[in-house]
Amino acid sequence: MLRKSFVTLLLAGLLAACASPSYVVLLPDLDGGTGQVEVRGTKGTQVLARANEGADLDGAKPPYAVSEARLQEDFGAAMAARPEAAEQFQLYFRKRWLDADR
Amino acid sequence: MMIKRVAMGLGAATVLGAAAGMASAAEAPAGYVKNVTGEVRVISAGEAARAAVGSPVAAGSTLKTAANSSVGISLRDNTLLSLGPNTEFTLSEFAFDPGEGKLSLASRLTRGTLDYVSGVIARLRPEAVSVATPSSTLAVRGTHFVVKVEGE
Numbered sequence: 001m002l003r004k005s006f007v008t009l010l011l012a013g014l015l016a017a018c019a020s021p022s023y024v025v026l027l028p029d030l031d032g033g034t035g036q037v038e039v040r041g042t043k044g045t046q047v048l049a050r051a052n053e054g055a056d057l058d059g060a061k062p063p064y065a066v067s068e069a070r071l072q073e074d075f076g077a078a079m080a081a082r083p084e085a086a087e088q089f090q091l092y093f094r095k096r097w098l099d100a101d102r
Numbered sequence: 103m104m105i106k107r108v109a110m111g112l113g114a115a116t117v118l119g120a121a122a123g124m125a126s127a128a129e130a131p132a133g134y135v136k137n138v139t140g141e142v143r144v145i146s147a148g149e150a151a152r153a154a155v156g157s158p159v160a161a162g163s164t165l166k167t168a169a170n171s172s173v174g175i176s177l178r179d180n181t182l183l184s185l186g187p188n189t190e191f192t193l194s195e196f197a198f199d200p201g202e203g204k205l206s207l208a209s210r211l212t213r214g215t216l217d218y219v220s221g222v223i224a225r226l227r228p229e230a231v232s233v234a235t236p237s238s239t240l241a242v243r244g245t246h247f248v249v250k251v252e253g254e
Contacts, residue, residue, distance in 0.1 A: 024240060024249040030219060035245020041238035048247070057238040057251070075248040078186035078217040081172035083136035085219065086180055 189214025
């Protein structure tokens, strides 16, 4: 009986330790740079500025490093569904041709 | 002199035409579904529909993925959003009309996982881009990140 409850407790403890909290992880941009995310949580504000740096969503704890294994486990499916980035062109028009016949 | 006036009239007509084009662009959907795995629903104006490749995603829509399901969405400003299984995500607000200075992109992750690659709106006006979660607001400054919200 005692042994059974001990096992149950142990299991509950393990489960609690495994359950990862709600969190956000900054990743490298598709073009190689890294941006920034500010987490304004109910328990504090954290700023992520380095790739693979994560923070709990409540903002309570300072940022921490997130392993590739954990990223794959939690976000593998979402990351695999990311659409291809479209080619982007920014066009800048000179105003001068409009003024040319003045 | 006369010719010049005609030319100016034509110029004005062209500008009006461009403005009309922009107005219709503002009514276009915010984005489209690019890929679907498993069972994904788009709830728009209270109506739920099964998502398929090419389904439009309008501002105000909610997307829900079932277990073992995922979806990829591309928005008009080139923001890339993808959702993992058991996820609920709402595109609360979307405006992309740089000519009119209308730029905003607000969303909410209620539960599940989200991969977010920001697009042109975040580059032009970072303060107009945010992702809300049950315990926080994420301010996005031109970037790629992933978020997980644990269900109760």
